[in-house]
Amino acid sequence: MKWMWMVALVALVGCKSENKAPASAEAGAPGAPAAQKKLSVGFSQVGAESAWRTAETQSIRGEAEKRGVDLKFADAQGKQAQQIQALTSFIAQKVDAIVLAPVVETGWDVVLSQAKQANIPVILVDRGIKVTDDSLYTTLIASDFVEEGRMAAEWLAKQTNGKANVYELQGTTGAAPAIDRKKGFEEVLAKYPELKIVKSQSADFTRAKGKEVMEAFIKSDGQQIQAVYAHNDDMALGAIQALEEAGMKPGEGVTVISVDGVKGAFEAMVAGKLNATVECNPLMGPLVFDTITKVRSGEKVEKFIKNTDRLFEKTNAAQVIGSREY
Ligand code: GZL
Numbered sequence: 308m309k310w311m312w313m314v315a316l317v318a319l320v321g322c323k324s325e326n327k328a329p330a331s332a333e334a335g336a337p338g339a340p341a342a343q344k345k346l347s348v349g350f351s352q353v354g355a356e357s358a359w360r361t362a363e364t365q366s367i368r369g370e371a372e373k374r375g376v377d378l379k380f381a382d383a384q385g386k387q388a389q390q391i392q393a394l395t396s397f398i399a400q401k402v403d404a405i406v407l408a409p410v411v412e413t414g415w416d417v418v419l420s421q422a423k424q425a426n427i428p429v430i431l432v433d434r435g436i437k438v439t440d441d442s443l444y445t446t447l448i449a450s451d452f453v454e455e456g457r458m459a460a461e462w463l464a465k466q467t468n469g470k471a472n473v474y475e476l477q478g479t480t481g482a483a484p485a486i487d488r489k490k491g492f493e494e495v496l497a498k499y500p501e502l503k504i505v506k507s508q509s510a511d512f513t514r515a516k517g518k519e520v521m522e523a524f525i526k527s528d529g530q531q532i533q534a535v536y537a538h539n540d541d542m543a544l545g546a547i548q549a550l551e552e553a554g555m556k557p558g559e560g561v562t563v564i565s566v567d568g569v570k571g572a573f574e575a576m577v578a579g580k581l582n583a584t585v586e587c588n589p590l591m592g593p594l595v596f597d598t599i600t601k602v603r604s605g606e607k608v609e610k611f612i613k614n615t616d617r618l619f620e621k622t623n624a625a626q627v628i629g630s631r632e633y
Contacts, residue, residue, distance in 0.1 A: 345375060345376065346374075346375075346376045346377065346404075347400070347401075347403050348371065348376055348378050348406060348599065349393065349394070350367060350368075350371075350378055350379065350405075351383060351406070351407050352380065352381065352382050352383065353390075354384045354385040354410070356385060356511065356541070357513065357514075357539055357540075357541040357567070357569075358540065358541060358567075358569040358570070358571055358633075359539060362569065362590065363408070363433060363591060364380075366590040366633075367406065367595055368380060368592075369592055370592030370596055371592070371596070374596055379397060379400065379402065387409075387410050390410060394418045394419075394422065395421070397427070398421055398422055398425045401427075404427060404429075404599045404602070405430070406430050406432055407444075409431060409434050409435075409483075410434070410479065411479070411483075412435065412436050412483050413481070416438050416439055419443035419444060420443060429443065429444040430445055430598055430599060431444050431446065431447040431448070432447075433450075433589070433591065434449060434484060435447050436483070445602055445608065446598060446610055448595060448614070449613070449614065450614045450616050451487075451613055452484045452587075453488075453494070454616065455487075455488055455491060455566050455587060456487060456490060456491025456492035456495075457491040457495050458585045458616070458618050459491075459492055459564050459565075459566060459583075459618075460491070460493075460496055460536075461495055462585075462618055462620075463502065463562065463564055464495065464498075464502055466562055466583075467533070467534060469499040470502060471501075471502055471533040472503060472505045472528075472531050472532060472533045472534065473504045473505060473535070474505060474524045474528070474534070474536070475506070475537075475538075476508065476509075476510045476517050476535065476537040476538060476542040477489060477507060477509040477510065477538055478510075478511070478538035478539060479509065480509050480511075482512075484538060484539075484587075488566060489507075504536075505531070506524055506527075506528065508523075510542045512541060512542060513542065514541040514542065517542030517544065517545025517546045518546065519545070520542075521550065522553075525549060525550065525553045525555070530555075532561055533562065534561065534562040535550075535561060535563045536565070537563070537564070538565070538566055539566055539567045540565045540566070540568070540575075540584055543563055543572065543575075543581060544571055544575060544581075547575060547580050550563075551580070557580045557581070558580040558581055558582055559579065563580070563582050564581075565581065565583075565585075566584060567585075567587050567589075568584050568588075568616075568617075568619060568631070570628075570631055570633065572619075573624050573627070573628040573631055574628070576621035576624035577625050577628060583618060583619065583621065584618070585617075585619075586617050586619065587614070
């Protein structure tokens, strides 16, 4: 009988020890499992050229902070060479993932091949790239810029009954949004022979250059200007300033449409100076880190994760401005 108690006692002790980690693995003891390593992500950002870009940066950096991600942030001031330098550094630091907002479409094959060799997944945000081998990046999270250009042109055609002299402010030369917003806009204009782009020039997505280029358009063509199509709100706001300084009436005599949907655009629509803007959502932070988690767990992700965009007009701007998040 006594032996039975002994057996029960041993079993109890043995079972408890099964549940407890071996002494050597006690937290803090030598050989203890390493504390959960922080996810480390390298983020190469284009720069800070527009309100949209600032909103995108804040969304990604804010989400990294919230999730306790070790985010290495590099602002390239609009220079591809600086982005390539940043990516090379991230690879040397053996980050777990790279997030890249590529300033232009081409010139990425070499550095992305190095990331692939280092087995570091690359998540593209907001702008696409042209590479010989699309396995060099895992996915692109962005809007469809061609569709944004189509939406802007269809709205303008309706607004002008298909007849106007259009002056176009293009984004950064070689950048996917500049190439594709132009492509989509022109695709629709082909259906309206009297809706014509009279002059088109890059203003690099900035407000200052948008004002400068518009001043030159006004100097050469003045009252002939009936409509302005700007590839982003910042350039549109610069153009609006130039038109007002020339005594012209943006939003009334001159129809102005742009893309992004930043707060400044809604304020200009409420003031009646901007007619419409096509939203291009920059708040990608949560989706970026959810996607990195999926990729690291081996889950398959779409090659193109498309943001949805809506068009807003000055007629409905006042109702929605209060709920805008950027
Ligand atoms: C679009 C983004 C563009 C914005 C501009 O995804 O790349 O760059 O439209 C920004 O405001 O400068």
